[in-house]
Amino acid sequence: MEEKKWWKEAVVYQIYPRSFMDSNGDGVGDLRGIKSRLSYLKLLGIDVIWLSPVYQSPNDDNGYDISDYRDIMTEFGTIEDFDEMLAEAHKLGIKIVMDLVVNHSSDEHRWFVESRKSKDNPYRDYYIWREARDGKEPNNWGSCFGGSAWEYDQTTDMYYLHMFSKKQPDLNWENPKLRQEVYDMMTWWGERGIDGFRMDVITMISKDQRFPDGVVRGNEKFGDSSPYVNNGPRVHEYLKEMNEKVISRFDWMTVGEGAGAGVEDAKRYAGTNENELDMIFTFEHVNLGQTQYGKWSDGSFDLVELKKVFQKWEDGLEGVAWNSLYWDNHDQPRAVSRFGNDSEEYREISAKMLATCLHFMKGTPYIYQGEELGMTNRKCRDFSEFRDIEIKNAYRDFVGGGILDEETMLKFVNAIGRDNARFPMHWDDSDNAGFTTGTPWISVNENYKKINAAAQVNDPDSIFSYYKKLIELRHQMEIIVYGVYKSKAIEHPDVFAYTRTLGDEKLFVVCNFREQEMDFTLEDGFTGDEKVLISNYDDVVKTENGIYLRPYEAKVFYRK
Template identity: 55%
Template sequence: MAWWKESVVYQIYPRSFFDTDGDGIGDLRGITAKLDYLQTLGADVIWLCPVYQSPNDDGGYDISDYRAIMAEFGTMADFDELLAEMHQRGMRLIMDLVVNHTSDEHPWFVEARKSKDNPFRDFYIWHPGKEGEPPNNWGSHFGGSAWKYDPGTEEYFLHLFSERQPDLNWENPRVREQVYDMMTFWLDKGVDGFRMDTINMLSKAPGFPEASARGSERYVLAEEHFLNGPRLLEYLREMHERVLSKYDVLTVGEAPGVSPELGVTYTHETEGVLSMIFQFEHMALDSDPSHPTPKWSKVPWSLAELKRITSRWQDALHGQGWNSLYLSNHDVPRLVSRFGNDRLYRVESAKLLATFLHTLQGTPYIYQGDEIGMTNVQFSSIEDYRDVDTLNFYREQVHQQGQSSAETLAMIHAKGRDNARTPMQWNTQPNAGFTTGTPWIRVNPSHTEINVEAALQDPDSIFWYYRELIRLRRTHPVIVSGRYDLILPDHPQVYAYTRTAEQQQLLVLLNFSLDTVTLPWPGELPSPSTQLLLANYLAPQQPEEHLTLRPYEARVYLTCLHGGDGLN
């Protein structure tokens, strides 16, 4: 079995993890200093958000030099030390691969905009047009047009994200050669794989057709014209053949708008080009697609929909491809604030969500701070926010659309990316032990209650629960490879499923509600001739004729099948 199927990945946003030099910005040495903490947790793969040289317009996802380390994070020697220390501990490192776009300060783009006949001109996507009249109605993910006029050459360039992130032209084989060479550079250093940013946006529709209009929007996110485009699979197969097939690596592609059928194609056991993908269906559960700004909208999410989406992916990829399992990352709100209850049942619901992620088939991803139950932040002023997407949204809503500051901030409090980017909360000190200086973004005031120091001292903390989940996953093969089957599909509050292998069956019961729920036992549930493997409440009630689940209670039972001795 591939090593990454049995792994647990911990994602680090370096700017916010741990600062060793007092400049208020997390650094590589800070990660090295905390490797023992991560090893105690049990994570064996670390995914680093970008640490490359960047002007930092979009949190390092605007890269100006793919082979250099951003000075704020340290040096290449610091990186080499981090990698060596990880490998010494039996841990692996995957890097963020950002090759849909570069920074506008990358030497390729600096050259490209000098003249229309510059050798680097066709490294990017240009289109003729008059100033003020973009080539089409494509919108940027960060608001406004996806086209930026360049007065020097009197043409527009495409940027699906910030205007300082021009899209690379993957139609150009020279671009692909440069990317493959850069990937080889890092893999030869000993890096163990890549998380591939927006990887299914590389191929754009020929001719750049107009996007389907939605309401009165002037610019439309034209996903039908740049997601899973006509040459994407060709590019990924070439990348696999030229680079990835030569190394034993984990590759996970960020792939919004991918169906389970496409997921199988990309991650197929023998024919696939990636180890796994991040699909986004469940990330839209609490959004209103009819809202003028869907990703900023917030509506109550449906457990029935979560069951449907999860089951669809679990069923489709079983024995065919491989799932990634996540509910949080650097781009979305904190999972306990979004899918749990961060007020009355923060600890219980954080443990329930962890149970959900770690008992499905696939590779679980933990985002920094989730293992201690970090929550969303609610800054009262836009001045305290740093994310370019958030600042653009505020400016557009308040200064252009006339929405009140309070209404806009409420949307940012719920969905803003800075929720996940406030500094890691190590202890109760004024800056949460993150830095001795002034942090680049304010610390969440919750650090006085929610922090690593307190979690490590409490044997019933979320941290130790995560550690036990990781241990169980490594102890019981059924958790990694067992078949998933949904049970109680229509129950409005309980998500229940089994995982079945030859000699073991796992029964997972999750009460996603504020109510106490009673279930017939066994009734529609498998017979409980089993051991209670894990629960998020102390001294759980033993099942008799009925099974009672308290608010946000999670239980995992293990049954030995066919006379085996699988209960160990």
Template identity: 40%
Template sequence: MNQWWQEEVIYQIYPKSFKDSNGDGIGDINGIREKLPYLKDLGITMLWICPIFKSPMIDNGYDISDYQDINPEFGTLDDLENLITEAKELDVKIILDLVVNHSSDDHPWFQEALANPNSKYRDYYIFKKSVDGRPPNNWRSIFGGSVWEKVRDEETYYLHTFDKRQPDLNFENPELRKEIYKMINWWLERGIAGFRIDSITFIKKDQDYSSLEADGVDGLVTCKHKTRNRPGISAFLHELKAQTFDKYDCVTVGEAPGVGYEEFGDYIGEDGYFSMIFDFKYSDIDVESGSDWFKRTDWTVEEFRNLVFKSQEAIQKVGWGANFIENHDQPRAISKLIREPQYQNYLGGSALAMMYMFLRGTPFLYQGQEIGATNFTRQFIEQFDDISSIDNYYRSMSEGFSKEEALHFVNLRSRDNTRTPMHWDCSKYAGFSTHTPWLEMNENYKTINVASQEDDSSSLLSFYKLLISTRNTSQYRDTLIYGNIIPIYDTKPHIISYYRTREKETLQVIVNMSDDETDMDVQSATPIISNYEAMQINDTCITLKPYEAMLIKLN
């Protein structure tokens, strides 16, 4: 049965960097309100806003100290109410981030847990006794270093899968789970459309808490083996859904790393935990591990294509996917996926856009993606704000790389690449603010910005508008939204092509992901969209220019 959220086009906002309305250098809720007409004109139907809850901002809001209040730098609850109301008037829905694997160490629960070992809140988190004066095991956190932080004046440690100021919540405690459900329902009652659910596959830990063989020179081993998508998580996720999401007509998007394709039915099947999930297997193609940036890969277009296709086939069998090429944890797609610098522009950006926007599933755009934002190059580690960038820099050197190599890895992969302030125009601070921004701008804002593209029919921004309107409002919408996807594997290695089929209509997407001109055999077809001014279909053969991308209808 079709669901309303399958027709959405979702735009991810990193609020700290989207638009500053009050001149303090930090983006805010009223800045988002100011840009609602822009988003509506782009064709967006839903906004995913990264955490705006009260937080000390150690991990830019993913460390929450009060789940039911707004961080003052973003505004107030009233500001959010106004945003929800004004967005609704434009038929734009809003989802928020749900971060329940961990809280901030500033959260009153954790503060009470530290102050009073006999408090009930000690069991809201995961505390363990030291072993021979050492941490309980040798697990490494996602951000580097041990997952264990010692409690002052006690031979006790608490567990943090991420930063030490993000202690993990103890989902084994039913009282804690009830508190979480109450909070979730409180937000849904306020009129949001649902949640993107952060790091949810980490909420179940292996209860033996045993050490494993080290995988690094630090003597530690990634905690993923014992804390991610572990046996028993299904009970937690079924209960979460039953106590919250099932009571509302809401959408849920799971960040579900570590989930194998054989388990997708549990996550997004008919009785799945979530409406859709992100699949990271193709987005992390440039590194062997999403948390070890110094382990680079020499990937090929063919490998990338096959990962995308395998993901699509697995999702299509059981449910619905969330398609993306950028987010707040990834570098810019143009810089990562387009190898030739001369095509890291409109052509490369439009080829990527065509490639993924018509996949089966709900498309997600990240702020700035629609204008072709690129990575930056920082000269010093002190220029980075992202804690994972800093951890990876020092860990790279501990693994034997030079300072220059470590900085190179971080520049390629830093989460700050997508967290730099949005480029609205070419004025000072790119129209983001009248004040020095909280994070250093990308130096190319004078040439890559919204104002320079808004009235240009040949711009990447205009191309994204065309793709979105074609998916959602054209005569082809039913096929592009609800049709099946049939990957085409037997093309040249640098070609990504697939069919979208529904009843008697077959559409084909063809993308040349290289700087070579190349021929491709096709059936008799009618052109619909191309990222070049004109596409050439000669009987049953197409000559594809470098990074040419097209949508055609088979006759």
């Protein structure tokens, strides 16, 4: 049996602080707001909070542009507020994992303010500076947020690299002094009592030092930097060093955002004996259905493809590394709108089906705030309702560039845009969903009167109660954590099915991803007479060869 670890047995809940709970009426969520809602998370039963960035930041990219790694964003409160929230969480048995954003900083960080002053400034090599080439950018790389990845700086007549916004200059990990600054900062938080880090785009910290041009595809203006930036030449060396100097000193959970990482990469990042990270996030399942416009699409996907992605990761990491499991997060649309059915008729039943499908797989499950309530995407009518820099840049490039008309772009953004996850949390049916007494920084989804926490916490049939039961089962049954995953009916166009096996125990999980009803034949000797651990329907309808599945039905059969 593989080694037991607390983070394998945990359920993680992601909080996007700006949109979670506002305690002082300024329209922005904050640390005291989070503290006031910890009892709700205790009731849900989660073990760990992953806290999106709360550090000092000018907020060009909602806190992922950090100007001081050892201070708290003014809108979110103070370092004392953070300590109080951490202490309260620990008192309730909830761990706190922070977001580590060290591929880049803000251009307002003192390191960068110094770095741009002169070529011989002691902080110059904390960032990636290059001379112009033929009077233009050092190479043809494009930024992940659109436009060039290089920004000209007049002071020294050179360019700096920014893989994201121009206000997010990339840190130079080739510089050992910079790396030591990062390790010192991580240690500082560790000694403050935090329980680990989720590491933003950590697979991008090592760049190919030749800085070659990337391939230009189709009608794109810029070259693809990913072969030279994702999983770069020294990334494993840096993470092993980070583990040795910091991570190994604490009983932490570490998860890396694995941009461009495949199964083989994951074995190196999160392999049992690699001494780097505990797990990484893959993007393959959420990137399905991409179009010639990149991520911008109607969000549709092919179920067989989706199953094959999960199968590849489950089979590939079995016994050698650990999976992380998620449907959505602060960068993805709402799970029930993308993978389920958010209509009035099927929203609840399909949200429970998606929860079943994910939480019984092998890996650590992540819940994004509001997912446990079945919160949905919001259908915005106008681009003025969005706040996300990625959406604004995409509008500039696609609509401004004459590639897409405004109506199509709005349809794509409503389906797949990041702001879907960032509209405020629905606490109750009062004004602004109980999120704030002021004017929210981004408007609230209009369906909050129907979909909110107050309506669900005491309802035994609610999505919230269903998640609560899923989490309880995970805490009670080792097979859900450690059982071996095996795909079933992989080519079935409508049903997601798999088994989990541990010793003489076995689970058969079956999930109908359609509103159509159908017969389904069970395998591995299961008949439908076994104990049902959890289901979003009250009974089992048996057929001659198996079971009859109703719209979005999910069942977990158990036998010993």
